[in-house]
Amino acid sequence: MTLPTKLADYFKGGRCAMSFELFPPKTDEGMALLEKNVERLQAFHPNFFTCTYGAGGSTQSRTLDVVEKVKAITGLPVASHLTCVGSTVDQLRDYLKEAKRRGADHIVALRGDPPKGSETFQAVEGGLRYANELVELIRADFGQHFGIAVAGYPEVHQEAPDPQTDLDNLKRKVDAGADVVVTQLFYENSDFYRFRDDCVKAGINVPIVPGILPVTNYKQACRIAAMCKARIPDEMAAAMNESDDADFQFNVGVDHARRQTIDLIENDVPGIHYYVLNKSSAAAQMLDGLSLGADA
Structure with missing residues (x-):
């Protein structure tokens, strides 16, 4: 099987693509459990995995450990998250070089959240202020080597003064070279459909993938x-x-996500990104019998 060379290629061809987001475990026991869950999730034929890292840039090295491990287990592409938080441009470049060396296929480029206890983001001296600047850096230094995903917010980013400003910020990220938009989680599909329509009106013409x-x-x-x-x-x-x-609440939550998934597929989304919290039971029950992801 020939893997796509661009991140956007996963979302072409008529079949709803699928990806799973992981986070780096803090312990060796957690890593062993993650490996088991990744093997179980692979049975649903995802197109790729992503891995985030801790607040303030912590666990970056562990993130790349997960990238290498998941690629070894699944043979699938893996994306590393990268934020501007706490890093100079030189440090961001160093991370990207190491991510390339260790086999990361794509980057989820984010500004990152303000430090705990602060309501506003402050770039470090020699750092970047916005996600579109990070996208520009990746494209300038690495060309098309990495696919780039950026975040969208169906219910508007909490720091944005209004929806239009939020859309303008998103368009800057796309214009800088992002391949796809992956949304923040949401529980009402109508919020996603409104956001998708607004993106089209704003001239954002890359795949909009619900999270x-x-x-x-x-x-x-x-x-x-x-x-x-x-x-x-x-x-x-x-x-x-x-x-x-506990079992009752588990089933209610999973059933809601399953109904969201079915409705999204029926409304022609190009793919769905699942935040699985390093677990597989909820995803397995939710996805059982549904047709998503890469062809088996």
Whole structure:
């Protein structure tokens, strides 16, 4: 099988592409568990995996360990996240060189969140302020070697003063050379469809890929929604609050994500990116019997 040379190629050809996002475990035991879950997730024929890293740029080396490990296990392309947080331009270049050396295929280019306790992002001296500058750096130094994904926000980035400003920022990232937009998680598909339409009107002509998190309990849903400013539908909240039973809440959350997935496929999304939190049970139950990802 010949792998695509560009990230956007995964989202062509009529079949809904699929990717899974991982994070670097803190322990050797966590890495062993991650390997088992990756093997299970591979059975659903994803097109690629991505791996994030800790706040403030921590665990960067561990991220590249995961990149190498997942490539060895699956033979699939893997993307490394990269943020501007806490790094000079020279440090960003060094990371990209090491990512290339260790086999990363793509980069998820992000500005990154403000440090804990701060509401605003401050670039370090000699660093970058915006994700579009990071995309420009990658393209200037590495040409088309890396595919580049950037983030979009169906419910508007929490720091943006209004939706139009948020769209303008996204267009700058795409114009700088991004191949695809992967969205922040959301629970209402109508928010994604409105965002997709707004992107088209704004002249953003790369694939817009929805990001889905199958939540497995109500406390988790509330915590993540608060962090991401994602709205929890009343119907979902009411259903999860019917019982404190862990299995009940797991099934409600997974069923909601499955219904989101089916509706997205029916509305011709080019792919779906799943935030699986290094686990496979929820994804396996959600995806059972559905037709996504690379051809088996």
